[in-house]
Amino acid sequence: MTMTAENDPVPAGLTRPPAASAFPPGFLWGVATSAYQIEGAVGQDGRGASIWDTFSRTPGKVANGHNGDVAADHYARYEQDVALMSELGMGGYRFSVAWPRIQPDGRGRADVRGLDFYSRLVDSLLEKDIRPALTLYHWDLPQALEDEGGWRNRDTAFRFAEYAQLVSEALGDRVKLWGTLNEPWCAAFLGYGNGIHAPGAVDPAGSLIAAHHLLLGHGLAVPALRAAAPDAEVGITLNFYPVDADTESSADLDAAHRIDLLQNRLFLDPVVEGAYPADVREHFERVSGTGHIEPEDEKIIGAPVDFLGVNYYTSYRVAGGGEPSGPSPWPGAEDVRFIERGLPKTGIGWEIDSDGLRRQLVRISQDHPGLTMYITENGAAFDDTVDADGRIDDADRIAYIDGHLRAVHRAIAEGADVRGYFLWSLLDNFEWAEGYGMRFGIVRVDFETQQRTPKQSALWYRNVAVAGGLPD
Ligand code: FCB
Numbered sequence: 001m002t003m004t005a006e007n008d009p010v011p012a013g014l015t016r017p018p019a020a021s022a023f024p025p026g027f028l029w030g031v032a033t034s035a036y037q038i039e040g041a042v043g044q045d046g047r048g049a050s051i052w053d054t055f056s057r058t059p060g061k062v063a064n065g066h067n068g069d070v071a072a073d074h075y076a077r078y079e080q081d082v083a084l085m086s087e088l089g090m091g092g093y094r095f096s097v098a099w100p101r102i103q104p105d106g107r108g109r110a111d112v113r114g115l116d117f118y119s120r121l122v123d124s125l126l127e128k129d130i131r132p133a134l135t136l137y138h139w140d141l142p143q144a145l146e147d148e149g150g151w152r153n154r155d156t157a158f159r160f161a162e163y164a165q166l167v168s169e170a171l172g173d174r175v176k177l178w179g180t181l182n183e184p185w186c187a188a189f190l191g192y193g194n195g196i197h198a199p200g201a202v203d204p205a206g207s208l209i210a211a212h213h214l215l216l217g218h219g220l221a222v223p224a225l226r227a228a229a230p231d232a233e234v235g236i237t238l239n240f241y242p243v244d245a246d247t248e249s250s251a252d253l254d255a256a257h258r259i260d261l262l263q264n265r266l267f268l269d270p271v272v273e274g275a276y277p278a279d280v281r282e283h284f285e286r287v288s289g290t291g292h293i294e295p296e297d298e299k300i301i302g303a304p305v306d307f308l309g310v311n312y313y314t315s316y317r318v319a320g321g322g323e324p325s326g327p328s329p330w331p332g333a334e335d336v337r338f339i340e341r342g343l344p345k346t347g348i349g350w351e352i353d354s355d356g357l358r359r360q361l362v363r364i365s366q367d368h369p370g371l372t373m374y375i376t377e378n379g380a381a382f383d384d385t386v387d388a389d390g391r392i393d394d395a396d397r398i399a400y401i402d403g404h405l406r407a408v409h410r411a412i413a414e415g416a417d418v419r420g421y422f423l424w425s426l427l428d429n430f431e432w433a434e435g436y437g438m439r440f441g442i443v444r445v446d447f448e449t450q451q452r453t454p455k456q457s458a459l460w461y462r463n464v465a466v467a468g469g470l471p472d
Contacts, residue, residue, distance in 0.1 A: 021409060022469035028131065028420030029465035030092030031085060031442070032377050034138035034182065036068045037429040039098060041075035045113035048104025050140035051150070051191075055198030066435030072427045073450045078121050080452070084443065085426065086128040088458055089466040093130050094376055094422040095121070096138035096182065099163055106142030106159050110166040118167070122174050133177035133376075133422065135237065136164050136221065139187055139198065146199050151210035151217075152192065154292065160217035165224040172229030179309050179376065180221045183239040184214040184267055189329035196329070196433050204331035205288035212293055215270055219300035237309030237376045238267045242356045242363070243316045246339050251320030255336040258283070259318050262330045272368045274302020287332040307419070308364065309376030312404070315356030317341055346400065347381040348431075348438050354403035361411035361418060372417050378404050379424035381431065381438040384455065392444050392455035401457065405470055423461060427452065 036052045056067035074081055085093055099106065101114030118134075125132045137160065145156050168178065181187070190197035193207035201207075218236050225234045241263050245256035257279075266280050275298045276284070284290050317339040324334040343351040357378065364371060380400040384392050401423065412418050428441035436447055442458040445451070464470055 021406070021472070023409065024412065025468075026419075027468065028092045028374070029461075029468075030090050030094060030131070030133065030420060030422040031088075031426040032094035032133075032422040032424050033074070033426050033429065034096040034135070035098035035101075036071070036138070036140045037425075037431070038072040038074040038427055040069060040071040040073045042069050044075065045101065045117065046104055046111045047098065047114065048100035048106070049143040050098065050100045051143055051146045051198035052140050054143050054146075055200050058200065061198075061200060062433055063435040063437055066430065066437075068430045070447075071430050072445045072447075074427070075117065077450065078117075079124055081426065082121070082124045082128055082130065084452060084454070085125075085130055088442075088454070088462045090130055091465065092133055092177070092420060092422060093125055093426075094133040094135060094177075094179075096135040096140075097167055098140050099137065100140060100142045102166055103142060103159075103163055104144075106145035106156075107162070110170070115167070115170045118171060122171055126174060131177060132175045133179065133374075134167075134171065134175045135179040135182050135376075136160075136167060137180065137187070137217075138182040139191075141199075150192075150199055150201075151188065151213045152201075152203070152206045154213055154216070157213045157217035157220055161220035161224050164221035165228065168225045168228035172225070172232060175229065176232045177307075177374075178225050178229060178232050178234045180218040180225075180234070180236050181214055182237045182309075182376075183311060184211060184218070184236075185239055185263060185329075188214055189262070189331060193329045193331050194327040202327045204327065204334075207329075207331050208284060208288035209292045211266065212297070215267065215301045216297055218271065219297075219303050222303035222305065233306040235305045235307035235309055235374075236271055237311055238264075238271075239311040239313070239377075240264055240268075240360045240364070241312075241314065241316050242353075242359050243318060246317055246319040249320070252318070253320075255318045255320030255333070258333045259316060259330055259336055262333060263316075268308070268364070268368070270298055270301045271305065272302070272308070272371060274298055283332055307372045307374055310361065310364070310373050310418075311377035311424075312357045312360060312375065313346075313378065313380075314350040315353045315359075346396075347383050348434065350380075352380075352400060352403070354400075354407045356407075357404050358407040358411045358414070361408065361416040362414050365411075365414075365416040370417070372419055374419055375408060375421040377422060377424040379440050379442075381440045384439055384444060386444070386453075390453060392453060394442075394455045394457045397442070397455070397457040398460045401461065402470060405464065409470070
């Protein structure tokens with residue numbers, strides 16, 4: 001089928017959404033991806049090795065031995081992918097820059113070939129009236145920096161600010177939405193805590209140190225971005241999970257408190273308040289000490305931001321009093337048990353709790369009044385099937401997105417200042433430790449032929465984006 005969103009602003013049969021489910025005027029409808037998950041071309045145009053190249057080649061780390069060498073071949077096919085987004089009526093595209101394409105060794109002058117790729121991508125987006133939303137760090141650290149300690153080394157924060165300056169000097173004239181980090185919780189605690197992500201270290205204390213250095217890198221990058229792109233919006237993306245205690249017992253309440261602290265507040269509070277809360281500092285004292293936190297660091301981390309990027313997939317119910325198990329991505333909470341609630345799950349096994357997104361947005365807006373937010377990721381993996389006629393009828397994904405968009409709509413009505421929604425993901429892609437088995441795309445990718453086929457969810461989402469709200 002051909003889609004002609006450009007010529008046909010309101011698709012046939014679609015009327016304006018009822019006022020009750022229309023989103024505010026100007027609400028940005030988009031899709032999200034990240035460099036290592038879609039680009040491929042890992043050896044091309046001087047790109048250096050990243051920690052994900054190394055990690056995915058280490059036996060046993062990624063399901064089925066998959067890696068990002070080819071991925072969705074977006075490096076070669078970006079024009080086709082931009083055209084597809086345009087046909088889908090997208091107003092925004094959140095992508096990330098691969099640091100090792102810009103600085104193959106993580107330091108020194110920028111490689112123009114790397115910058116040129118993103119410059120061409122940005123130009124082709126702007127030609128189609130799609131706002132580029134650029135993330136500087138979506139986990140692909142240059143391996144050369146990891147060899148010097150990676151995020152456990154304070155110097156990496158300064159290298160990151162230098163890289164931010166190089167990219168923003170090249171693209172700041174055209175990119176008006178800048179994100180520093182994507183989900184530093186994952187980079188720190190999956191990367192250095194339980195080691196299920198690159199670089200695969202198992203070092204609870206080191207993972208807290210890495211978290212601090214990631215935040216410091218964010219804070220150091222903000223002024224660099226402001227200098228190069230004075231009229232841009234600058235922010236950070238964090239992954240939030242509302243946390244409930246299983247019972248009112250003090251052990252369960254304490255477990256919920258620690259998971260919320262490590263998952264949500266450790267990252268958000270210093271960014272927007274310029275200081276770690278007292279209980280976060282106490283937790284640091286217990287697990288890693290605070291010797292790595294220098295006096296000015298929190299002030300640097302608290303450089304004012306224009307928006308918070310919110311990634312949301314699920315929520316947690318937890319209980320305390322368990323036996324400390326092995327390494328945990330919540331360092332210092334190894335005893336906490338995660339309780340299944342019997343909710344329906346997505347294909348990756350995450351329980352579906354759309355109202356958790358409403359609760360999270362409302363809580364952030366109450367804890368930090370006036371904070372502007374974008375949903376920078378939300379979406380679902382399902383085991384898609386392709387019909388005999390090639391159609392991918394992913395009703396489960398449509399239901400997931402519909403439910404979560406309704407939650408965003410309710411949160412806005414309850415006072416949360418949410419300006420846009422970037423669906424994860426445009427394309428099926430390399431889902432980190434899960435490899436290509438988990439399909440999050442609204443567009444199917446046949447990884448043998450690289451053929452793209454919009455799923456029914458893509459056509460549904462196009463209608464939502466073009467109409468500016470949900471059907472009844
Ligand atoms: C998020 C990541 C993104 C993707 C989704 C499913 O944690 O930011 O790259 O893997 O999960």
